[in-house]
Amino acid sequence: MEFYTKRRSEDTAGSERYEAMSRIYYRGAKAAIVCYDITDSSSFQRVKFWVKELQSCEQHCRIYLCGTKLDLLENDRSKRQLDFHDVRDYAEEIKGRHYETSSKTGQNVDELFQKVAEDYVHFTPFQVMTEENGVDLSQKKETYFSCCHH
Ligand SMILES: Nc1nc2c(ncn2[C@@H]2O[C@H](COP(=O)(O)OP(=O)(O)OP(=O)(O)O)[C@@H](O)[C@H]2O)c(=O)[nH]1
Secondary structure (H helix, E strand, C coil): CCCCCCCCCCCCCCCHHHHHHHHHHHCCCCEEEEEEECCCCCHHHHHHHHHHHHHHHCCCCEEEEEEECHHHHCCCHHHCCCCHHHHHHHHHHCCCEEEECCCCCCCCHHHHHHHHHHHHHHHCCHHHHHCCCCCCCCCCCHHHHHHHCC
């Protein structure tokens, strides 16, 4: 199972070189956790960028929207810049899932990863796990090494 998460600006939208490079990391991914900062509405623009990117390049990749820094709202709700229900609606629209988490307290982090794992097991066709589809090392197919041929 492969995961890919990013939310900062300097290494996401805006750098064509990075975008092309990053595809190598999520090629064939079955799950992507796309993070945003609940206290920073601009971070959601990048969520939309990554969702589009995943939808066009990885149609079979399930998308998990992950709001971070939930703990910062405990004492000051005015810090919230992204409405829970708006993001939830967007998650439904893209057939993804949505969690609000805190790395500091750990809130909802286990739940998120548990769901990623459950979905992976649930949606992965049984035949993939039972098929004998090993790799023939004598065959030098370009697809096995495609990331090194640029
Ligand atoms: N209070 C709080 N701070 C957080 C949380 N998650 C991240 N931070 C803080 O936000 C800042 C950025 O966190 P990073 O995990 O480095 O975020 P990133 O997007 O991976 O950043 P880069 O590694 O620079 O790309 C750090 O100062 C973290 O301590 C959280 O859940 N709660």
